[in-house]
Amino acid sequence: MGAPKQKWTPEEEAALKAGVLKHGTGKWRTILSDPQFSSLLKSRSNVDLKDKWRNISVTALWGSRKKAKLALKRAPKQDDNNTRALTIVRLANDQEQRTNPTHPSKKSITSLDKIILEAITNLKEPRGSDRTSIFMYIEENFKTPGNMKRHVAVRLKHLSSNGPLVKIKHKYRFSTNYTSAG
Amino acid sequence: MGAPKQKWTPEEEAALKAGVLKHGTGKWRTILSDPQFSSLLKSRSNVDLKDKWRNISVTALWGSRKKAKLALKRAPKQDDNNTRALTIVRLANDQEQRTNPTHPSKKSITSLDKIILEAITNLKEPRGSDRTSIFMYIEENFKTPGNMKRHVAVRLKHLSSNGPLVKIKHKYRFSTNYTSAG
DNA sequence: CGGTAGGGATAGGGTTCT
DNA sequence: TAGAACCCTATCCCTACC
Numbered sequence: 001m002g003a004p005k006q007k008w009t010p011e012e013e014a015a016l017k018a019g020v021l022k023h024g025t026g027k028w029r030t031i032l033s034d035p036q037f038s039s040l041l042k043s044r045s046n047v048d049l050k051d052k053w054r055n056i057s058v059t060a061l062w063g064s065r066k067k068a069k070l071a072l073k074r075a076p077k078q079d080d081n082n083t084r085a086l087t088i089v090r091l092a093n094d095q096e097q098r099t100n101p102t103h104p105s106k107k108s109i110t111s112l113d114k115i116i117l118e119a120i121t122n123l124k125e126p127r128g129s130d131r132t133s134i135f136m137y138i139e140e141n142f143k144t145p146g147n148m149k150r151h152v153a154v155r156l157k158h159l160s161s162n163g164p165l166v167k168i169k170h171k172y173r174f175s176t177n178y179t180s181a182g
Numbered sequence: 183m184g185a186p187k188q189k190w191t192p193e194e195e196a197a198l199k200a201g202v203l204k205h206g207t208g209k210w211r212t213i214l215s216d217p218q219f220s221s222l223l224k225s226r227s228n229v230d231l232k233d234k235w236r237n238i239s240v241t242a243l244w245g246s247r248k249k250a251k252l253a254l255k256r257a258p259k260q261d262d263n264n265t266r267a268l269t270i271v272r273l274a275n276d277q278e279q280r281t282n283p284t285h286p287s288k289k290s291i292t293s294l295d296k297i298i299l300e301a302i303t304n305l306k307e308p309r310g311s312d313r314t315s316i317f318m319y320i321e322e323n324f325k326t327p328g329n330m331k332r333h334v335a336v337r338l339k340h341l342s343s344n345g346p347l348v349k350i351k352h353k354y355r356f357s358t359n360y361t362s363a364g
Numbered sequence: 365c366g367g368t369a370g371g372g373a374t375a376g377g378g379t380t381c382t
Numbered sequence: 383t384a385g386a387a388c389c390c391t392a393t394c395c396c397t398a399c400c
Contacts (some may be wrong), residue, residue: 005386029373370399380388
């Protein structure tokens with residue numbers, strides 16, 4: 001009864017990704033209305049965009065939505081009585097720290113780290129960008145070696161323990177996000 | 183970007199309903215400021231209250247806002263040959279009838295009936311109150327015996343066949359509501 | 365910009381189809 | 383039967399209006 005399933009073409013998917021890079025996640029109607037993407041996505045609704053982005057993201061992180069849900073069920077509570085996930089936030093005084101030679105963290109900023117920070121900064125997602133968004137930003141904007149994702153994940157971990165990123169807590173968030181605070 | 187959805191707890195919903203019973207609909211800021219409810223609703227805004235009340239009301243009437251909108255779009259001005267559910271409306275001249283000793287219906291008005299009519303009147307829901315709302319009004323405002331709901335249902339039926347309530351037809355209405363016309 | 369009403373968008377759970 | 387595409391609706395956002 002509903003229309004037959006309309007599979008997403010690579011062109012549509014690329015347009016969606018570019019739209020998210022430009023406007024951020026959660027701006028589905030804005031992306032649809034952007035003349036840069038509206039022709040490519042003219043057969044999609046804002047809800048379609050949201051659903052497709054969810055499929056893309058969850059696939060990249062967990063392999064599938066079902067696995068993601070299973071993983072969430074298994075995930076123990078983070079701290080007290082509220083279920084939370086960690087969000088990693090770029091420090092507001094990041095610039096200052098990085099220019100301060102006495103801070104140990106600045107020693108270990110790699111060029112990939114700079115790209116990561118650029119991604120987080122440019123994505124401008126108010127609630128933070130998840131790894132998928134960061135991966136995609138880099139893929140869209142740089143020539144990427146094959147194991148870029150692993151490298152990025154490693155650097156994210158490092159940046160959050162020793163570097164200019166800091167972990168903060170959010171309620172009602174179940175995936176680890178990396179946010180540029182400020 | 184949208185904030186993570188903060189689902190309404192049963193306690194919050196009860197507080198909202200009690201607030202509406204006390205202050206009426208559309209008095210969202212008043213309800214929020216009432217110390218009787220402010221602690222329970224401290225994480226909600228006046229707009230949140232308005233939205234939640236709309237959701238409660240429209241759900242009771244149509245099942246969902248979307249169905250309500252669809253029904254409204256399809257609804258021809260008057261009634262014809264379509265499937266309908268019954269809505270029971272308190273007659274506008276109810277007072278007059280009840281004070282007129284010659285009207286047969288007034289003989290069988292019980293004290294519970296009066297409470298029911300008070301509930302319908304005071305709830306002031308423009309599209310009528312469903313049984314749940316009526317039950318809740320009574321529970322909030324009176325000491326209730328255990329089988330109050332059954333009693334109310336029985337009296338509602340009686341009042342609509344012999345008493346001051348009258349059945350009218352609505353299109354695309356899937357739950358029986360009891361409305362104070364006026 | 366204080367408050368409400370109402371249209372509309374989003375988030376997340378759920379369902380259908382392949 | 384897992385995964386992609388799609389549906390449902392509670393919640394949240396935006397704007398007009400007073």
